[in-house]
Amino acid sequence: MLDFKKRHIFRLAISCLALCLSLDCASAQTLAAVKERGTLNCGVSQGLPGFSDKAESGDWTGFDVDFCRAVAAAIFDDPAKVVFVPLDANTRFSALQSNKIDVLSRNSTWTMSRENSLGLLFAGVAYYDGQGFLVRRDTGIDTALQLGDKTVCTQTGTTTELNLNDYFGANDMKLKVLAMGTAEESLRAYDARRCDVRTRDVSQFYAERVILSTPDGHIILPEVISKEPLGPAVRQGDDRWFNLIKWIVYSLINAEELGVKSTTIEDAMKSSNPNIRRLVGIEGEFGEQLGLTNDWAVRAVRAVGNYGEIYERNVGTQSRLSIPRGLNALWTQGGIQYAPPIR
Numbered sequence: 100m101l102d103f104k105k106r107h108i109f110r111l112a113i114s115c116l117a118l119c120l121s122l123d124c125a126s127a128q129t130l131a132a133v134k135e136r137g138t139l140n141c142g143v144s145q146g147l148p149g150f151s152d153k154a155e156s157g158d159w160t161g162f163d164v165d166f167c168r169a170v171a172a173a174i175f176d177d178p179a180k181v182v183f184v185p186l187d188a189n190t191r192f193s194a195l196q197s198n199k200i201d202v203l204s205r206n207s208t209w210t211m212s213r214e215n216s217l218g219l220l221f222a223g224v225a226y227y228d229g230q231g232f233l234v235r236r237d238t239g240i241d242t243a244l245q246l247g248d249k250t251v252c253t254q255t256g257t258t259t260e261l262n263l264n265d266y267f268g269a270n271d272m273k274l275k276v277l278a279m280g281t282a283e284e285s286l287r288a289y290d291a292r293r294c295d296v297r298t299r300d301v302s303q304f305y306a307e308r309v310i311l312s313t314p315d316g317h318i319i320l321p322e323v324i325s326k327e328p329l330g331p332a333v334r335q336g337d338d339r340w341f342n343l344i345k346w347i348v349y350s351l352i353n354a355e356e357l358g359v360k361s362t363t364i365e366d367a368m369k370s371s372n373p374n375i376r377r378l379v380g381i382e383g384e385f386g387e388q389l390g391l392t393n394d395w396a397v398r399a400v401r402a403v404g405n406y407g408e409i410y411e412r413n414v415g416t417q418s419r420l421s422i423p424r425g426l427n428a429l430w431t432q433g434g435i436q437y438a439p440p441i442r
């Protein structure tokens with residue numbers, strides 16, 4: 100009897116151990132696969148100036164693109180080790196689910212249903228956005244409250260339609276939607292006057308203004324009708340990878356808050372400020388705990404700069420998009436960008 104009990108407990112212990120080991124393997128699988136492959140597969144949009152833009156030379160630039168490069172730099176110490184996978188709104192999440200990409204860095208809004216029904220996790224908010232409207236100046240429309248009965252161009256697979264329904268419903272306006280499959284089709288429909296107004300994340304209007312033939316012929320209406328917190332997303336089931344992506348977002352924001360820039364990174368490594376010392380890996384084992392080296396954040400900041408540098412270079416007031424920092428300023432400067440501490 101005792102023997103039977105002992106055998107049973109032994110078998111139970113072995114199967115628990117096997118389960119723990121397999122969970123640990125599963126949770127470390129993305130980083131191991133990326134290291135083994137030697138490149139990061141990063142999902143980006145098909146082309147949005149300032150966010151993810153492919154030049155004729157084949158080089159990608161932009162805010163979302165730089166985040167992919169920061170991850171590659173943190174892992175490989177080489178920001179070039181990224182394969183950019185351009186994805187439209189409809190295929191972006193399935194690309195993550197089917198392992199086609201390791202991380203999605205593509206103007207994607209963090210919503211509850213996306214996490215709970217698509218098996219995803221958003222690792223942080225890289226850009227606080229909101230949905231707005233663009234109209235032709237000659238329509239004379241200057242507030243969204245005049246949009247009743249107008250035809251609105253949207254893109255399928257995005258958060259925009261639900262927000263539109265809510266907004267028009269709340270303001271008792273009749274909604275007519277023309278939903279297109281891609282951003283390009285939506286723009287073409289608007290250009291051909293098949294719709295009177297376009298709706299999308301406000302940042303995208305700034306992006307598009309640089310390619311419109313008559314940018315001054317259009318105005319962005321003052322209303323922002325939704326919260327669109329945009330950030331990188333990963334698959335569920337790999338906590339270590341999720342953590343790694345999350346802390347790369349936070350390391351870039353913390354670097355800005357601590358005044359650590361691409362140009363001052365070498366000085367930062369001699370700093371006596373304990374917060375800076377932990378960020379740059381002189382103190383603590385924060386990088387190793389992520390499965391990287393302790394200079395993980397140094398590598399990222401050296402390659403692409405801190406959060407503020409990434410913002411200004413790609414979309415900020417010094418760039419052709421010229422988007423003010425607004426909500427994306429640090430919490431210490433009137434915005435809401437706030438990163439948990441590295442300690």
Ligand SMILES: N[C@@H](CCC(=O)N[C@@H](CS)C(=O)NCC(=O)O)C(=O)O
Pocket residue numbers: 144145146147186187188206207208253254256257258259281282298299300303327329
């Ligand atoms: N943030 C919204 C919208 C994102 C989105 O895909 N927007 C469209 C325009 S409304 C876009 O960027 N299209 C570019 C493309 O398809 O490559 C979401 O996550 O659903």
